Amino acid sequence: MLAERFASLRTSGRRALVCYVTAGHPDRGASLALVQGIAEAGADVIELGVPFSDPVADGPVIQQSSQSALEAGMTLDGTLDVAAAARPGVPLVLFSYLNPVLAAGRDVLRRASDAGFSGILVTDLPVGADPEREQWIGDGPLAFVRLVAPTTPAVRMAEIARHGSGFVYLISRLGVTGARADLPPGLRETVERLRASCTLPICVGFGVSTPDQAVAVGSVADGVVVGSALVAAAAKSVDGAVGFVRDLRSALDG
Amino acid sequence: MSESAMQERFGAFGGRYVPETLIPALDELAAAYAEALRDPSFTVALDDALRTYVGRPSALSEAPRFSGRVGARVLLKREDLNHTGAHKINNALAQAMLAERIGKRRIIAETGAGQHGVATATACARLGLECVVYMGEEDMRRQELNVFRMRLMGASVVPVRSGTRTLKDATSEAIRDWVGSCEHSHYIIGSVVGPAPYPQMGRDFQAIIGREARAQVLDRTGRLPACVVACVGGGSNAMGIFHAFVPDPDVRLVGVEAAGRGLDTGEHSASLARGTPGVLHGSLSYLLQDADGQVHPAHSISAGLDYPGVGPEHAWLHDTGRATYEACTDDEALAAFGLFARLEGIVPALETAHAVAWVDARCGQWRPDDIILLCVSGRGDKDVAQVAQMHTFPG
Ligand SMILES: Cc1ncc(COP(=O)(O)O)c(C=O)c1O
Helix, strand or coil: CHHHHHHHHHHHCCCEEEEEEECCCCCHHHHHHHHHHHHHCCCCEEEEECCCCCCCCCCHHHHHHHHHHHHCCCCHHHHHHHHHHHCCCCCEEEEECHHHHHHCCCCHHHHHHHCCEEEEEECCCCCCCCHHHHHHHHCCCCEEEEEECCCCCHHHHHHHHHHCCCCEEEECCCCCCCCCCCCCCCHHHHHHHHHCCCCCCEEEECCCCCHHHHHHHHCCCCEEEECHHHHHHHHHCHHHHHHHHHHHHHHHHC | CCCCCCCCEECCEECCCCCHHHHHHHHHHHHHHHHHHHCHHHHHHHHHHHHHHHCCCCCEEECHHHHHHHCCEEEEEEHHHCCCCECHHHHHHHHHHHHHHCCCCEEEEEECCCHHHHHHHHHHHHHCCEEEEEEEHHHHHHCHHHHHHHHHCCCEEEEECCCCCCHHHHHHHHHHHHHHHCCCEEEECCCCCCCCCHHHHHHHHHCHHHHHHHHHHHHHHCCCCCEEEEECCCCHHHHHHHHHHCCCCCCEEEEEEEEECCCCCCCCCCHHHHCEEEEECCEEEEECECCCCCECCCCCCCHHHCCCECCHHHHHHHHHCCEEEEEEEHHHHHHHHHHHHHHHCCCECHHHHHHHHHHHHCCCCCCCCCEEEEEECEECHHHHHHHHHHCCCCC
């Protein structure tokens, strides 16, 4: 489903809008409404985050959303339930740290697929870290979205591109997740370096927080990932978050 | 892939489960470490600093009155006599020298009891490096004296208010800093945990404890100890003293975890006794976690043991049966803290007191000619205020 979505975006010359939200945040019911709302507002892909107790790659906004979701009882299985209930009609990526995925057992990939997920992204499972488990995920029913960082050397980029599917998530800057006012210099060069060894669509995230930034990223990459800014908006109101996605969509298409 | 001479796994345990951003920094570190070990200018400078600044070799002491009580000959490896009062300086100083060598002049550390933070602040002061220490708010309260010491030596101590406000979240916060700063900062992890090459590197830098102790025991008694005992938080003092004895099949290796309020209360730090394999802070090891893979908060009276994970090499020694892991409660450790002070004139760190308590609990079960080598990982000065608040000692 991810492949078809990116193919149709490519044909129509549009940029993908990839939206991250934490499952169970701001609460279970609102989370469901949020997933459906942002799909209707024009998200092309939704990354649904499994809250984890120790999110080392995340800044304060996503940390807090995870903590409050956990306190309200959200789990990986709960995340699958949110997806199954929402059925938003756009591709869903299960976004998780490795430990909850391991704890969920061997059949978790199939269960995620049954719940409507078409991809998986594991924050702390970089390419080559654990070939056996990577193969398990790679051989499963979900596209395996891999990350490229600004520190990743060119040879490693090629390797990551070979091991990934769906799309490649390019982290645009050093550091944890969190909205930033500016875009990193050198982004265009990094995308071009990656493009030299990668045929998958390239989506850029980490820090994108305004429609203008989204447009700027869209001018160099195939897609834009918006996370912390959306989670921060959702913490205030679901309607506000949905409106934010609508603004991003129209800016990207404008 | 990530070419290096480093051992990334101990059996199935260990590995590098980190955000992609850190992979090149870990590659660079592993390569620089391997190269430094081959360079006499590094190893000679390190040996010299350990001798003339840390005060190595640390003494091996008899413990006559404690030995009389337990019914075996207990020998103490005195890491409490090191500069800054614990074994942590062995690793912190060596890693700070390594950081200097690779041109990283900003150092990040996490700390629980504050001993690793103090050791790192000390090494940074000596080498003129910037030092940022993450410490849980709860631990800053428990270990006020060490917070003051770190600041005195020019380190900035950043309070961590997320999650448990103890060592686990201090470690997460230090990793977050490093994800953003790895191009110019080096992260000195305080134990044998974290992604490769940290567990191996931390063990290698602490292995001097066991190398010295093995020679000292042989020299003094003409034989090997029956048993080597150390407390286990992340496991660095234990790995350090165990390492030289791993090839000696007749030497029993015992790690003592914190049983907190009791192993069955759910409030403890006994990752090996009660945990299951999982991934935290970059490696696969035993972990206190719930059925959903969420990390369960640890508890221990001692901030340095209050951690839900354990170094991957211990997980491997545990599974292969080469070492055994036991646990002592808060109350047992507190009693041993006072006992050791009265019998030996040594105030042990509360962490160390867990190892003392385990030996003491086996009073009369030892053979009289048994030699027990006990790692006194640190001194208890840092704990005196905390213990005074909750405990009244007789006399
Ligand atoms: C004196 C002392 N012993 C032991 C520990 C526990 O750490 P490890 O298990 O890595 O030796 C600490 C940690 O702060 C400590 O300060």
